Amino acid sequence: MTSIPVTTDGRGSRIEQPEYDAVLDEVTRWVQDPGEEWAERIEETGTVPRELFDELKQRGYLSMAAPRDLGGRGLAFSQWMGLMEVFSRSHASIRMLVHVLNGTWRAINPHVTEAQREKFVKPMIAGELLVAFTLTEPGNGTGADITSTVRREGDTYLLNGRKHLITFGVNCDYWLLFARLEGTSGKEGTVALLVDRHAPGVEVEDTSQTMGVHGTDHASLTFTDTPVPVAQRLGEEGDGLAIALGGFLTPSRISVAMSCVGLAERAQELAVDYATGRVTFGKPIASRQAVAFMIAENEADIQAAKQLTLHAARRWEEGADDAPALSSMAKMTAVDMLTRVTDKALQVHGGIGYWKTSPIERVYRDARAQRFEEGTNEIQKTVVARDVFTRAAQKENA
Missing domain, CATH: 1.10.540.10 (Acyl-CoA dehydrogenase/oxidase, N-terminal domain)
Known part of the structure; x- marks a missing residue:
C-alpha cells in the first residue's frame, strides 16, 4: 500500500x-x-x-x-x-x-x-462520517504497551483485543483503532486501522454514565477475530504509533488545553456576574477583598495558560521539533489552571453554587474530564521531562 x-x-x-x-x-x-x-x-x-x-x-x-x-x-x-x-x-x-x-x-x-x-x-x-479515536486499553497505558493484536490472512486482518474509554465509540461509523501484529512488541509492528462500527465479532458496551460531559457516548469494546480489510490500514505496518501520537495527540493536547482556557473563562464570567450581583450587608460581595483576590488570581491564571497554549499552537503550526513537549506543557498547565479557577469560581458562589440550578455546578463537574483527556498530567510530565533531559544531553555532547 x-x-x-x-x-x-x-x-x-x-x-x-x-x-x-x-x-x-x-x-x-x-x-x-x-x-x-x-x-x-x-x-x-x-x-x-x-x-x-x-x-x-x-x-x-x-x-x-x-x-x-x-x-x-x-x-x-x-x-x-x-x-x-x-x-x-x-x-x-x-x-x-x-x-x-x-x-x-x-x-x-x-x-x-x-x-x-x-x-x-x-x-x-464533511461531517458525513464520525470516526472515534480508539487507542486506550483497560490493562495498559496508551502507547507502546498496547496488546490488541491482528494477524493477516490474505487481504484481511483478524483483530483481537479490548479497548475502553472510547469517546463516541457507541455511535460512530468507524473506529480509528491501533493494534499490533501478533508477535511484535514496542512500537514495532503497530498498525492503524479503520474498523467498521458494524463489523462482525465486536461486542460494544455503552459506558456513558459519567460524572460530567453528559450526552457524549463512551464505549468499552471487545474484538474477537473481527475482520478488517487490509485496504483499511493507514500507512504501513509499523506506522501505528506514529499516526496515533504524532498526527493526533500533539495538536489534540493543545486543543484540550485551549478548551480548559475557554471553560475557565466561562467559570470566571459566572463568578464575576455572581460577585457583582450578590449583596451582603448592603454591598456586593465583589467589594470584599477575599472575593476580589480570588477573581484576580483566576484572571492571571487564565491568561498565563492561554498564552502558553497559543505558543504551543504556533510552534506546531510551524512544524517545530519542540511542539510535542510544548503541547504537554500547555495541557498540564491548563488543566491545573482549570481546577483552580473552577474551584474558586464555585467558592465565590457559596453554597448556592453546589445546586444543579446554578450554571457553575455543571462547569465545575465538566472541568474534571480534562484532567485525563489525551493523557493524565503524569503522562504529560513524563513527556516534558524526557524532552528536557534529551536536550541537556545533546547540549553536553555538542
Missing part, C-alpha cells in the same frame, strides 16, 4: 483576518444563544440530539480546521484555537464534538492513499 505525500495537514492554510473576525463573531453569538439552549436540553435528556449534530454540520462548525481543498474552511491551527476557546464556553459535549471532528482527520490524512482520502477523509471533514 503506497501512501501519497500531502502537505495539506492544516498547518499551511490561513484565512484573512476580516473573514476570521466574522467567523469568530458568528460562533460567539451561537454559543451564547442557541448553544445554551442545546446545553440545557442535553442536561435534561442526558443525550446529544441528532439535530444538534446536523446543525453543527450545516453551519460548517465540524470542518473549520481542515484545508479548503479537502472541503474545510481553511483556518490555520492557531486560528482554530481561537474558535476552540469560544466553543469550550458552551456545554462540554458540544465542545467534544467540534474538538474531535475538527481533529481526527488530521491524524490520518498524511498517511492515506488517494482512494482512502476520498472514501474516509473528505466524508469525515
